[in-house]
Amino acid sequence: MIPVRAPLVEYLRDGRCVLFVGAGLSIASGMPTWRELMDELLAKSQNYLTDATRNELDGLLAAGRYMEVAEYCRERIGRTELSTFISQRFGNSLGNVSEAHEVIARLPFAAIVTTNYDKLLELAHVKVRGRMPKTLTHRDLRGTVLFDKNLFILKAHGDLDRPEEIVLAASDYREIIHKNPAFNAVMAALLLSKAILFVGYSISDPNFRLLLEQQLTVFKDVVPPRYALMSQVGEAEAYVLKQNTGIEVLSYPKGAHDQVLTFLKELQHRTADREQPPAALKDIGVGESPVHAAHLAKAEEPWAIISSATGYERSAVLRLVVERTAGANLHADFVTPDQGVRRTFEAPLENLRHADAAVLRVVRHPRYPEGDTGFAEATKAVAAALPEDICACLRALEPNVSVVLRLDDHMASTPWEWADIDGLPLFLRNPVTRVDAGVPARARGYRLIGNTPTVLVIGDPTSDLPDARQEAQAIINLYSQQYPAAQLRTLIGPDACFENLFNQMKSHNFDMVHYAGHAWVRNGEPYLVLSGDNVIQMRELRALFAESPPAIVFLNSHFTAYAPTGLAFPDAEWSRELESMKFAEPSAETRSRALWKEILNAGVGAFVGCFGDILDEPARRVAIEFHTRLARGVAVGPALNAALGAARTAGAAAHDLSWAFYSLSGYPELSLPPGKTKMA
Numbered sequence: 001m002i003p004v005r006a007p008l009v010e011y012l013r014d015g016r017c018v019l020f021v022g023a024g025l026s027i028a029s030g031m032p033t034w035r036e037l038m039d040e041l042l043a044k045s046q047n048y049l050t051d052a053t054r055n056e057l058d059g060l061l062a063a064g065r066y067m068e069v070a071e072y073c074r075e076r077i078g079r080t081e082l083s084t085f086i087s088q089r090f091g092n093s094l095g096n097v098s099e100a101h102e103v104i105a106r107l108p109f110a111a112i113v114t115t116n117y118d119k120l121l122e123l124a125h126v127k128v129r130g131r132m133p134k135t136l137t138h139r140d141l142r143g144t145v146l147f148d149k150n151l152f153i154l155k156a157h158g159d160l161d162r163p164e165e166i167v168l169a170a171s172d173y174r175e176i177i178h179k180n181p182a183f184n185a186v187m188a189a190l191l192l193s194k195a196i197l198f199v200g201y202s203i204s205d206p207n208f209r210l211l212l213e214q215q216l217t218v219f220k221d222v223v224p225p226r227y228a229l230m231s232q233v234g235e236a237e238a239y240v241l242k243q244n245t246g247i248e249v250l251s252y253p254k255g256a257h258d259q260v261l262t263f264l265k266e267l268q269h270r271t272a273d274r275e276q277p278p279a280a281l282k283d284i285g286v287g288e289s290p291v292h293a294a295h296l297a298k299a300e301e302p303w304a305i306i307s308s309a310t311g312y313e314r315s316a317v318l319r320l321v322v323e324r325t326a327g328a329n330l331h332a333d334f335v336t337p338d339q340g341v342r343r344t345f346e347a348p349l350e351n352l353r354h355a356d357a358a359v360l361r362v363v364r365h366p367r368y369p370e371g372d373t374g375f376a377e378a379t380k381a382v383a384a385a386l387p388e389d390i391c392a393c394l395r396a397l398e399p400n401v402s403v404v405l406r407l408d409d410h411m412a413s414t415p416w417e418w419a420d421i422d423g424l425p426l427f428l429r430n431p432v433t434r435v436d437a438g439v440p441a442r443a444r445g446y447r448l449i450g451n452t453p454t455v456l457v458i459g460d461p462t463s464d465l466p467d468a469r470q471e472a473q474a475i476i477n478l479y480s481q482q483y484p485a486a487q488l489r490t491l492i493g494p495d496a497c498f499e500n501l502f503n504q505m506k507s508h509n510f511d512m513v514h515y516a517g518h519a520w521v522r523n524g525e526p527y528l529v530l531s532g533d534n535v536i537q538m539r540e541l542r543a544l545f546a547e548s549p550p551a552i553v554f555l556n557s558h559f560t561a562y563a564p565t566g567l568a569f570p571d572a573e574w575s576r577e578l579e580s581m582k583f584a585e586p587s588a589e590t591r592s593r594a595l596w597k598e599i600l601n602a603g604v605g606a607f608v609g610c611f612g613d614i615l616d617e618p619a620r621r622v623a624i625e626f627h628t629r630l631a632r633g634v635a636v637g638p639a640l641n642a643a644l645g646a647a648r649t650a651g652a653a654a655h656d657l658s659w660a661f662y663s664l665s666g667y668p669e670l671s672l673p674p675g676k677t678k679m680a
Contacts, residue, residue, distance in 0.1 A: 002250050002263040008227055009270045011195035012108055015149070018190050019104065021114040021121065024200025028257075029096040031118055032089065034202070038066050041073050044085055048076035064204070071169035083163030090118045090160050097124050103264040105129060108271060110149075110194055113187075115157040115201070117166060122153065122442075132446035134603055137165055138176045138183040140443040142601065146189055148546035150603060152445075154186070161442070184211075191215060191223070196247075198228035199260065203247065212245040221246070229260055321406040321437060330411070332390050345387035352414065355385040356565040359415055363564050363612045367656050375657055379420040386419060394421050394430075402637045402668045403430045406437040412594050413565040415611060417663055425660070428645050431637030433606075434665035436597045441667075447551040447605045451673045453511040454487040455479050456504055456550075461496035461517045461531040467616035468516035469493070471556070474620075475514055475627050482631040482675025497531045502544065510550045511672065512630075516623065519557035526559055526595045542598045549603030551670055552636060555595075556623050561609030561663045562594040596665040606636040606670045612661030622647045622659055631675045637668025 011017040023033055032040065038061055042054070049057070053072075060069050074082045101124035104112070112121060126132050134152040136145065137159050145152060156176075158166035167173055176183050190196075192215060203209065215223050226247040232254040233241075241247045252259040321333035330347045358381035362374045383391055397403070403426065405416055412434075417427035426432055435441065459472025472492055479486055489508065491500050496517070504510075518529035527535040536544070545553070555561075599607045608626070625643035630636065640662065647659040 002229060002252050002259050004263060004266045004270065005227065005248075005250070007225060008195065008197065009267065011225070012267060012271045015108055015110050016194050017109055018111045018113060018194040018196055019107075019109045020196060020198045020201045021104075021112060021116065022199070022201030023116055024257075025098070025100060025104075025260075026116055026118055026120055026200075028098045028100070029118070029120055031116070031120075034066050035061065037089070038069050040089065041070065041082075041085065044081075045073040045076050048073075067168070067170040067173060071171060074169050079164070082168070083166070086117065086163050086166055086168070087160060097127065100261045100264055102128050103261070103268050104199075106268050107264070109151060111146075111152050111154065111190065113154045113156055113190065115155075117155070117158060117160045119160060126446075126448070130448040130450065132442070134445040135159065135442040137162065137443075138167075138180055139165060140440065141182040141186050144542070144546065144601075145186060146193070147543065148602065150547050150549065156183075156187075159442070162440070187211065188215070191226075192219075193224070195224050196226040198226070198230075198247070199264075201228070203228060203230075203241065203245065209245060212247070216244070216246050229263060231255075231257075330385065330387075332387055345389045347385065347387040351381075351385040355381040356414055358382070359418070359564050360566045362657065363567060363661075367615075375418075375660060376420075379418045379425050382414065382416060383419040383421065385414070386416075391419065391421065394419070394426065397430060399429055400638075401430060403432045404668070405432065405434050407434060408437045412436075412597065413562055415564060415663070418660070427641065427663075428648070431635075431641040431668050432664065433637055433668040434596060434663060436600060439597075439601055444600055445549070445603045446667070447511075447549060447603075447670075449511045449551050449670070449672055452485045452487070453479070453483055453672050454489075454508055455512045456489045456491070456508070456510045456514070458496050458501065458513075458515045458517065459490070459492045461491075461493065462529055462533075463493045463531070465517060465616060467620045468556075471516045471620040471623050472514070474624050478624070478627055478631055479512075479675075482677060484676075494531045498534050498536060501530065501536070505544050505548065509548050512552045512554075513545075513550045514554045514556065514623070514627070515560075516556045516619070519555065519560050521559055521563060526563075528555065528557070528560070538595050538598050541595075542602045545599060545604055546602040549605070551605040552608075552630075552672075553599060553604050553606070554608040554623065554626070556608075556610070556614075556619050558610060558613050561596045561607075561611045561665070564611055596663065600666055604666065606664065606666035606668070608636075608640060608662060608664050610661045611663055612657070614658035614661055615656050618647060618656055618658035622662060630672055632677055633671060633674030635669050635671040636666075637664060640664050 008017065023031065027033060042049075042057060042061070046054070057069050057072065077085075097120055101120050104121065105124040105128035114121060122132050122135055134145075134150065135155065136152055137155050141154075156167070158168075167176060188211065191212070203212075212226075223246050226245070227250055228241075228247050229250050229252065231252055233249045233251040238249040238251065241249055250263070321331075330349055330352055331344070332347070333344050355378070358374075358378040362378045365374065394403070407416070417425065417432045419426045421429055455476075457472045457475050460466070460469035469492060472490065476488055476490055479488055487508065489504055489510075491497075491504065515528060519526060520529075521527070522535075522537075525538050527537045528541065529535055596607055596609055599609075622643055625646045626639050629639035629642055634642070644659050644662060
């Protein structure tokens with residue numbers, strides 16, 4: 001049997017071990033080996049090859065030069081046909097998640113690096129843990145990925161759902177090795193900061209071997225431990241690998257692959273006392289429904305995985321992509337809910353400048369003695385900034401269809417939610433959700449919610465906001481009544497200090513976090529105020545959420561989502577209010593960073609924040625209306641849509657536009673299980 005090394009167990013227990021997974025682990029689930037994949041690719045390319053060329057390529061295969069074969073075949077059949085071949089080949093048999101994959105999902109690895117294209121690791125985590133971990137490719141890496149202390153899967157050779165990024169040919173590999181310093185930096189950091197376990201992973205790749213050997217040479221043979229489960233490796237080969245790469249081979253007989261599963265089970269047994277308990281399958285509704293290969297092959301978001309594991313069906317969602325072109329135009333894509341129709345339009349950026357100016361007037365003067373005429377003008381200006389054909393598509397949309405706005409950095413500070421559609425702002429007509437166009441959803445992960453939600457409410461940290469205190473208490477009372485078994489935590493008044501917040505986030509895996517207190521912007525960076533005149537800045541908040549991302553976060557205060565384009569801090573309109581505050585006045589900035597993007601990228605499922613200055617009483621009303629619907633099983637998107645409509649109808653704080661300054665980002669379909677009182 002494969003020996004289980006005691007130090008490896010300790011590294012796992014301490015969260016200091018990274019798993020490298022190769023094609024060998026997926027064979028039992030019907031996935032091909034590299035050689036088998038190349039044989040199939042050659043067969044598919046047969047009509048494009050002469051007999052002499054086929055014989056030459058067979059020789060390259062025999063020599064293990066797979067990437068050269070893939071390069072040649074791709075040039076013959078074309079990238080589109082190759083992408084279709086990969087999607088179909090790895091989309092098959094994905095319902096057969098092996099026991100080894102499920103054991104891996106239970107082990108406390110710090111990260112998983114895989115060269116596999118398939119979805120087996122993600123699906124195993126959904127079934128076992130009740131959430132889909134962050135899943136990154138070489139194009140998704142960010143500087144905080146190692147700092148976040150949260151499991152991620154790095155698909156080093158690409159992902160099935162983005163066939164255009166798949167690394168298969170030699171030129172693809174050169175692209176990530178020589179033109180992607182972020183990938184090289186992360187790989188080097190993982191190898192130098194963590195113990196490594198290789199399972200079903202080929203160590204023969206020359207570029208990867210070179211990286212291992214370079215590190216061993218530079219650091220004079222002093223590198224973190226590296227272990228590899230390998231079949232039929234003799235004493236001499238094991239010695240050479242140890243000397244040149246620092247890898248200790250844990251060998252097993254040829255064909256005895258059952259020993260790999262036994263080894264992984266023993267690791268699970270010996271780390272069980274430190275393992276995070278998996279989510280109960282009955283709590284997350286995991287069924288045995290098969291994976292639909294065609295759905296996975298074209299999926300751009302993680303719900304293809306979620307629906308495969310749980311049987312969950314999404315409500316209709318429209319995607320509206322808004323970005324700035326290289327010229328002076330705004331580019332917009334309209335994708336229908338079934339993704340059957342895609343329409344692309346452009347509009348001049350000059351209209352966007354008019355819209356931003358109209359929005360700025362409303363945000364700087366949110367309380368109108370004469371009513372909300374400025375708001376009406378702003379909504380018309382925002383609609384005018386979009387191509388008219390896009391607005392026509394939105395007008396034809398049913399009110400219950402969720403609209404997802406995919407926004408690039410240039411478009412993220414305009415409230416597109418305000419666009420006037422037949423006399424009604426879009427966010428009142430349809431549930432609207434923002435997502436970051438630059439970060440695929442699978443790179444953020446996906447959190448499922450069990451039947452007994454865990455809730456953290458932070459209220460009135462500075463003890464000078466009675467409405468915020470009432471808001472916090474009302475939310476706690478609501479959840480305690482609706483979910484008698486729920487785990488509820490409160491930090492109110494002086495208890496809402498950083499130490500208590502840190503300890504709560506470290507010791508609980510919260511489904512919901514709600515904050516009601518002071519917030520503002522300093523040096524372009526949003527922050528929240530805690531008790532004792534302490535603040536927690538955006539980067540610190542992101543790091544706090546990233547280790548154990550909540551499913552839903554609501555930060556009910558000023559500018560917690562973003563600041564509209566052109567807004568300066570401080571502003572003369574708020575100078576009197578700022579003077580009365582107990583915390584430091586922020587420096588002048590023309591634009592603040594978007595907190596909604598940072599929170600989403602930390603892995604939070606859905607985030608509600610504000611992009612304006614709000615009054616306490618309307619803020620309390622919106623929060624209670626939102627949580628009342630959420631506790632009755634309404635999804636996040638429709639819950640906020642209805643809450644804002646109710647706040648507006650109720651005439652909360654006449655001539656005040658607080659209800660209009662809320663935005664939702666993330667997954668609009670996230671929902672709590674229905675409480676004792678369900679919505680009719």
